[in-house]
């Protein structure tokens with residue numbers, strides 16, 4: 001029997017989240033951001049549910065090829081553009097649109113031989129100071145691109161550093177507007193946080209939005225807003241089972257380093273999930289989990305293959321009980337009621353990180369199924 005751990009990707013949740021994004025910015029075209037293997041969910045697993053998007057955005061050329069292999073003939077955007085000249089050959093062959101964020105990429109385009117001119121997204125650095133042309137250099141870049149026979153349409157984009165926080169996007173939007181107002185081309189500004197928090201602002205023109213995390217059902221500004229406050233549903237669930245039970249006396253300790261000591265008689269469940277599965281080792285005692293749909297918490301250190309949870313107040317739980325590390329339980333309770341789950345945002349916060357990192361870190365050793373299953377798999 002395989003080890004009792006399972007990740008589940010919920011296609012209906014993905015569909016719902018995409019519809020939710022579209023409803024919050026009804027006039028915009030939507031890039032479904034599927035970089036990093038669809039934030040750890042698997043491009044092939046999310047593709048069908050997200051094909052109602054207007055395009056797919058990612059940055060790895062191999063991933064772009066995978067999206068084309070799935071039969072997608074619509075737009076694909078390379079968010080970091082070409083890394084070397086020959087990448088442009090693949091852009092020509094697969095009709096990939098690509099970001100241009102520096103002079104070197106314009107140089108590459110200028111010597112690229114193509115029958116079909118490329119659609120490019122010219123990126124401004126509006127304060128993040130990662131990729132993009134300085135506002136003062138933006139017009140010259142646009143002019144240079146516009147003169148190239150290799151270039152078809154030029155769209156204008158930027159990426160916000162603070163769409164999820166107090167600083168907000170006002171200054172970045174003002175900079176972007178000031179240096180682009182008389183340039184033609186479609187605009188793409190908003191990531192998930194900007195769509196949910198700011199897309200209705202008057203000056204945020206959004207021909208294309210670029211949601212990632214919201215599609216996967218995590219709140220981009222947790223804990224200010226929980227995912228359900230944004231009407232988002234978790235796309236990824238991680239469930240495992242209890243494979244051992246221990247009874248502790250006061251003073252007994254749990255796990256490596258004896259970092260947790262019982263101050264009373266306790267029952268401890270040992271769960272078949274550890275950091276080698278992608279559960280963060282940094283999650284301290286007290287991180288929320290669900291056992292058979294009832295909330296409890298972790299105790300002691302997370303180890304490679306196991307972690308431990310408090311079952312003291314869950315007398316009915318024991319060997320084989322389902323443990324939801326994040327997302328929703330896989331099994332409904334016997335009364336048919338959908339048991340509660342644990343939001344990945346809560347687990348991430350407890351571990352001092354963000355849901356993005358947990359999703360991306362789901363380990364390849366964890367078997368993944370999709371729900372609802374597209375067809376019954378052959379029993380193996």
Ligand SMILES: *Cc1c(COP(=O)(O)O)cnc(C)c1O
Nearest residue numbers: 033079159191192210211212213
């Ligand atoms: C990753 C990324 C996004 C999506 O960001 P989320 O916070 O996941 O919505 C949008 N635009 C760019 C340029 C990105 O790199």
